Amino acid sequence: MNKILKINQIKKINGFIYLPGSKSISNRVLLLSAMSNGKTYLKNILKSDDTQYMINTLKILxxxxxxxxxxxxxxIISKGDSIFNNIKMNIFLGNAGTAMRSLTAAFCLGLNDIILTGEDRMKNRPIGHLIDALIQGGANIKYLEKIKYPPLxxxxxxxxxxININGNISSQFLTSLLIISPLAKNNTIIFIKNKLVSKPYIDMTLKLMKIFGISVKIKNNYFFIKGNQKYIAPKKYLIEGDASSASYFLAASAIKGKSISLYGINVEKSIQGDSKFINVLKKIGTLIYNNNNFIYCxxxxxxxxxxxxxxMPDAAMTLAILGLFSKGITNILNIYNWRVKETDRLYAMSKELNKIGAKIKEGSNYLYIKPNNIIKSAIIDTYNDHRIAMCFSLISxxxxxxxxxxxxxNKTFPNYFIEFSKISSFYL
Incomplete structure (x- = not known):
């Protein structure tokens, strides 16, 4: 694939998609499997840059x-949490935020000498709140370049x-703490300051921990985790299809008024927060059909x-694109955490939506979208952000x-444009 991809106007869409495994679930269960002593069988692991960084690191261990x-x-065969002890090495994690944050915490369990680093964008993604929390639990971590940012x-x-941690920055910080705390010497109480963001991702973490044998007590604004525990592999675990990836195909169906079937996810049983995006689609005027392992709209x-x-911060980006094709104003609220993702998504989405012809207002934590009757062709800068590339493909x-x-x-869905071409008249 070239450095640019031109997609001509698509006149019709039709077909079905088998969804790749969820990135959020894949990287969590990969780490939990590594922390479990023995064998784990994982089905439908997402093949992407983010999961590959996790797998490569675990192989090294x-x-x-x-x-x-x-x-x-x-x-997957592992010797359990002992693999995170007595390690001396430099590890490069690209721009894989889930890997950087969870492995930062995991390497704090033993006595190590590790440098974690990544791409330039990773060096500008704040991690200070997680580091502060880990230090409260006894960890020894230093910043090597810019304070509160990798490398570490x-x-x-x-x-x-x-441990006290702000809950209104990134759910990945709390997820990382929750995953390592059962393996710590002492009991851990994590107190949450401010409102917890992206709560469905925390719910996902807790459900997966329970599948691997660990329960967490929750009371009001704190989590209690008993120390000196061991993770127990569930033998087999099937990773459900990625709900964030599903949002692009569902949006294509809604925009074009034609049905696309998606296989690999049951929205009634899904543990992903973005599976609730179908409720958003219903609110904006789509007809949704779902049954067991497929959905379409x-x-x-x-x-x-x-x-x-x-x-639903990831699916919220898809809603922004749908706002271009809706009657009236779309106002997406409480999305400050867009600013700490692969790029500053509030800035990036505002700039690129303007190119399409919409009237945009970018606030500190919201995006206002007023559609134009005429949608313009444009050259879209992706800021090396996978979700911006996938979102704006829908303009075609x-x-x-x-x-x-x-x-x-490639970060989360290497075959996205191939799959997109299958349901349209677009050819690579």
Whole structure:
């Protein structure tokens, strides 16, 4: 694929998609499997840059991965949490935020000498709140360049105790603390300051921890985790299809008024917060059908809405695109955490939506979108952000669009444009 991708106007869409495994679930269960002593069988692991950084690091630590035939199913063999002790190495994690944050915490469990680093964007993604929390639990961590940002020098030493952390920055910080706390020497109480953002991601973490044998007590504004525990592998675990990835195909169906079937996710049983995006689609005027392992939707009349999307920050970007094709104003609220993602998404989405012809107001934590009757063709800068590339591909349903750096989708959905071409008249 070239450095740019031109997608001509797509006149019709139809077909079905088998969704890749969830990135959020994949990286969590990969780490939990590594922390469990013995064998775990994981089915439908997402194949992407983010998961590959996690897998490569775990392999270096001695975790064995045996792939079944040519599938995304693996048998994972580990010696448990002891693999995170007595390690001296430099580890590069690209721009994989889930890997950087969770591995930062994991390496604090033992006594180590580790440098964690990544791409330039990773060096500008704040991690200070997590580091402060880990230090409260006894960890020895130093910043090597800019204070509160990677790269990090980690010597370990986390033993648990009472920890305070801001809940309104990134759910990944709390997830990282929750995952390591059962393995700490002492009991841990995590006190949450301010309102918890992206709560469904914390719920996901707790459900997965329980599947691996660990329960967490929750009371009001704190979590209690008993120390000196061990994770127990569930033998087999099927990773459900990625709900964030599903949002683009559902949006295509809503915009074009044609049905697309999605296989690999049951929205009634899903543990992903973005599975609730179908409720957002219903509110803006789509007809939704779902049954067991597939869902599809069909347009009625799309209308703008004002909605708090804090629980679905990734799918909120798809809603922004839908706002271009809706009657009336779309106001996406409580999305400050867009600013600490792969890029400053509030700034990036505002700038690129303006190119399409919409009237945009960018606030500190909201995005206001007033559609224009005429949607313009444009060259879209992706800021090396996979979700911006996938979102703006939907403009091709009405106008030709040019996507810069389309390979950035490798972060979570390497085959996205191939799959998109299957349901449209677009060919790579």
């Amino acid at each position: 001695g975790v064995k991965f045996k792939r079944k035939n040519n599938t995304n199913n693996y048998k 020098h980690i010597r370990g030493g986390f033993i648990g105790g009472n 069909k347009k009625n009349i799309l209308r703008g809405i004002s909605l708090d999307m804090n629980d 349903l009405f106008k030709q669009i040019i996507i810069k750096n389309p390979k950035c989708v």
